[in-house]
Amino acid sequence: MQFKDQLDFVRQHIKKNKLRVFMTILAATMGTAFLIVLASVGFGIHDTMRSEILDNRMVNQIEVYAEKMDQAEVEELKKRDHIKAVVYRQSVSLQQKTGLDEFIGENGLIVTDFKEEKKVGFELKEGRLPENAGEIVVGSDFAESLFMEASTESEQEPVTYKGSLVGKQVTYKMGLYEEPEMFPEETIFTIVGIAKEPAKDWMQDYNMYADAAIIPTLNPIFEGHVDDENSQLLYGNVNVYADKLENVTTVSKALKDEGYSVYSIADQLEQMDVFFLAFKAGLVFVGTIAILIASIGIFNTMTMAVTERTREIGVMKALGASPKLIQRLFLMESAWIGIIGTLIAVVISYGVSFIANLVLPIIVTAALGEEEFGDLSVTFSIIPWQLVIIASAISLTVAMISGWRPARKATKIDVIQALRQEL
Amino acid sequence: MIHVQELSHSFKIGKKGKEKQVPVLKELSFSIEKGEIVSIVGRSGSGKSTLLHIMAGFLKPDTGTIQVDNVHTSAFNEAESAQFRLTHFGFIFQNFQLMPGLTAFENIELPLKLKGENKHIRKKKVKDLLQHVGLTDVQNHYPNELSGGQQQRVSIARALVTDPPIIFADEPTGSLDSETEQDILLLIQSLNKTRGITFVIITHDDTVAETANRIYRMHDGELTERGASHAI
Numbered sequence: 001m002q003f004k005d006q007l008d009f010v011r012q013h014i015k016k017n018k019l020r021v022f023m024t025i026l027a028a029t030m031g032t033a034f035l036i037v038l039a040s041v042g043f044g045i046h047d048t049m050r051s052e053i054l055d056n057r058m059v060n061q062i063e064v065y066a067e068k069m070d071q072a073e074v075e076e077l078k079k080r081d082h083i084k085a086v087v088y089r090q091s092v093s094l095q096q097k098t099g100l101d102e103f104i105g106e107n108g109l110i111v112t113d114f115k116e117e118k119k120v121g122f123e124l125k126e127g128r129l130p131e132n133a134g135e136i137v138v139g140s141d142f143a144e145s146l147f148m149e150a151s152t153e154s155e156q157e158p159v160t161y162k163g164s165l166v167g168k169q170v171t172y173k174m175g176l177y178e179e180p181e182m183f184p185e186e187t188i189f190t191i192v193g194i195a196k197e198p199a200k201d202w203m204q205d206y207n208m209y210a211d212a213a214i215i216p217t218l219n220p221i222f223e224g225h226v227d228d229e230n231s232q233l234l235y236g237n238v239n240v241y242a243d244k245l246e247n248v249t250t251v252s253k254a255l256k257d258e259g260y261s262v263y264s265i266a267d268q269l270e271q272m273d274v275f276f277l278a279f280k281a282g283l284v285f286v287g288t289i290a291i292l293i294a295s296i297g298i299f300n301t302m303t304m305a306v307t308e309r310t311r312e313i314g315v316m317k318a319l320g321a322s323p324k325l326i327q328r329l330f331l332m333e334s335a336w337i338g339i340i341g342t343l344i345a346v347v348i349s350y351g352v353s354f355i356a357n358l359v360l361p362i363i364v365t366a367a368l369g370e371e372e373f374g375d376l377s378v379t380f381s382i383i384p385w386q387l388v389i390i391a392s393a394i395s396l397t398v399a400m401i402s403g404w405r406p407a408r409k410a411t412k413i414d415v416i417q418a419l420r421q422e423l
Numbered sequence: 424m425i426h427v428q429e430l431s432h433s434f435k436i437g438k439k440g441k442e443k444q445v446p447v448l449k450e451l452s453f454s455i456e457k458g459e460i461v462s463i464v465g466r467s468g469s470g471k472s473t474l475l476h477i478m479a480g481f482l483k484p485d486t487g488t489i490q491v492d493n494v495h496t497s498a499f500n501e502a503e504s505a506q507f508r509l510t511h512f513g514f515i516f517q518n519f520q521l522m523p524g525l526t527a528f529e530n531i532e533l534p535l536k537l538k539g540e541n542k543h544i545r546k547k548k549v550k551d552l553l554q555h556v557g558l559t560d561v562q563n564h565y566p567n568e569l570s571g572g573q574q575q576r577v578s579i580a581r582a583l584v585t586d587p588p589i590i591f592a593d594e595p596t597g598s599l600d601s602e603t604e605q606d607i608l609l610l611i612q613s614l615n616k617t618r619g620i621t622f623v624i625i626t627h628d629d630t631v632a633e634t635a636n637r638i639y640r641m642h643d644g645e646l647t648e649r650g651a652s653h654a655i
């Protein structure tokens with residue numbers, strides 16, 4: 001029998017039992033759509049959490065901690081494989097006060113290596129990089145952190161600095177947090193550049209950046225006032241940047257093996273991915289149960305179809321239809337139910353997913369209030385093509401398996417018994 | 424054409440554990456030649472249908488062999504048997520056994536579809552046959568819209584459509600009135616003459632049996648030849 005004729009044959013039988021086949025397809029559709037929508041929530045939450053994490057930090061950044069971190073150690077780190085940059089930032093461990101004309105602020109000073117910073121995206125929007133000890137670069141939001149001296153006490157909105165920064169001089173004082181008076185020594189910096197805004201628009205950069213040349217100026221001031229062996233003026237943190245995302249794990253593992261404490265977002269992502277893989281598998285499993293329930297319907301429909309057509313199957317066999325052909329015709333019928341059910345389910349699932357993403361945020365915002373939810377962008381449901389493939393495979397497999405026994409039953413029909421049946 | 428040797432068959436009847444073997448066919452040996460019309464007559468329950476079922480491959484004999492065209496059909500498995508039927512046998516049944524969901528045309532076309540024949544070849548063959556059996560006017564009727572005689576003509580056309588060398592007919596006129604019966608028998612005879620098809624007709628009716636060139640009588644599971652009757 002030609003394949004086209006087989007299809008014709010199947011179509012004719014389905015037509016004859018429209019309502020029954022429709023109900024069976026409906027069950028298969030519901031089961032499959034349930035699976036897809038359920039699992040899509042897993043994909044949605046995973047995606048939301050991933051992008052939340054990726055949004056906040058640099059992905060191929062590895063934070064490295066060591067007992068003793070210094071410039072020599074940093075130079076060693078730079079020699080390793082797969083490393084784009086090693087940024088060694090040192091912050092001042094004291095209270096800091098800055099002044100610019102009649103404005104004051106409490107901006108922190110960061111000592112860093114501009115050559116390395118540049119490799120990972122540090123850029124200026126104005127001016128140039130420092131060339132000697134007295135020059136600094138300020139963060140993009142530096143001006144907003146400087147307040148008019150008098151305005152801070154009054155009831156009115158504090159007045160912030162509006163003028164240009166490049167070329168201006170900043171006074172800088174340090175002091176202990178526990179003492180009201182700052183150290184009397186005042187250092188003067190010249191602003192030579194302004195850094196570009198941070199990549200994420202919710203970040204603010206009020207810092208002052210200087211390179212290591214500044215340390216000899218500041219250290220004597222610190223040592224003149226503090227004689228505690230254990231405390232230092234600067235404490236550093238080191239961020240190692242892998243050249244590619246794929247290499248983050250390799251680099252961080254190698255560092256860990258050598259006794260460094262490391263932390264990277266990529267490691268965290270990997271753990272989260274493992275968790276979500278299990279979570280999604282669980283959801284697919286639960287969804288599969290729904291499909292299995294629908295499969296009872298397919299089994300029933302097909303068994304009835306075989307029973308109803310016993311005589312016709314007998315005639316077909318008498319005329320010379322092979323058992324294989326009979327089996328195939330019935331398997332095609334259950335496959336047809338599975339395929340149509342799956343197709344409709346996929347369409348419905350995308351619709352439900354779309355509506356869920358449209359409506360659920362509104363409901364949740366209404367329930368939680370704008371502040372708690374408003375700035376969080378949550379995708380409730382995502383249906384990637386992999387999910388469609390998995391769900392279709394499960395649904396079709398289940399449809400074929402449940403059609404298998406009825407189809408076998410059809411091949412076993414005895415011609416003589418079947419022909420004896422009354423019309 | 425068909426050689427049957429020492430064919431025996433018995434049925435098990437009764438409840439499990441207390442079954443009884445009932446012999447139905449007892450060491451039958453006979454031949455049917457090419458181009459013959461052979462009829463097998465006998466009382467109800469004498470085993471005529473059982474013999475036909477075995478020759479057609481619906482049923483496996485307990486012992487004995489059957490050769491059709493020098494092929495040992497009794498050694499076939501189910502699939503081989505089906506394939507052989509498709510190319511060698513046509514069937515006419517007492518209650519026609521047409522597919523209720525197919526029109527007269529489609530019923531006749533069915534064996535060609537099973538054979539994997541192309542659509543235009545199918546169309547031509549069925550059209551020719553419809554004309555031959557005089558059913559062109561009702562080709563789009565479903566079986567329940569046809570008279571008994573018309574239904575039997577459809578089933579004869581269906582048996583003919585694959586050009587089989589042998590057609591088995593089990594009580595082909597059993598459900599027809601005597602006038603229609605005569606029509607069908609004449610049709611069978613003319614097909615035998617014009618196309619050289621071998622017919623094996625099973626009947627309990629002597630007048631039907633008279634159509635044949637040769638008559639076998641079945642009695643108590645044994646077969647005796649009654650000698651050639653008048654030819655047409």
Ligand SMILES: Nc1ncnc2c1ncn2[C@@H]1O[C@H](COP(=O)(O)OP(=O)(O)OP(=O)(O)O)[C@@H](O)[C@H]1O
Binds near residue numbers: 435465467468471474
């Ligand atoms: N499947 C079966 N199981 C048990 N016994 C059977 C079976 N089929 C037929 N028989 C028995 O075998 C015998 C022959 O049956 P068969 O149908 O061949 O008779 P027949 O000559 O065709 O009769 P009829 O003219 O009434 O059609 C009968 O006694 C019947 O009871």
Ligand SMILES: [Mg+2]
Binds near residue numbers: 472473593
């Ligand atoms: Mg009989």
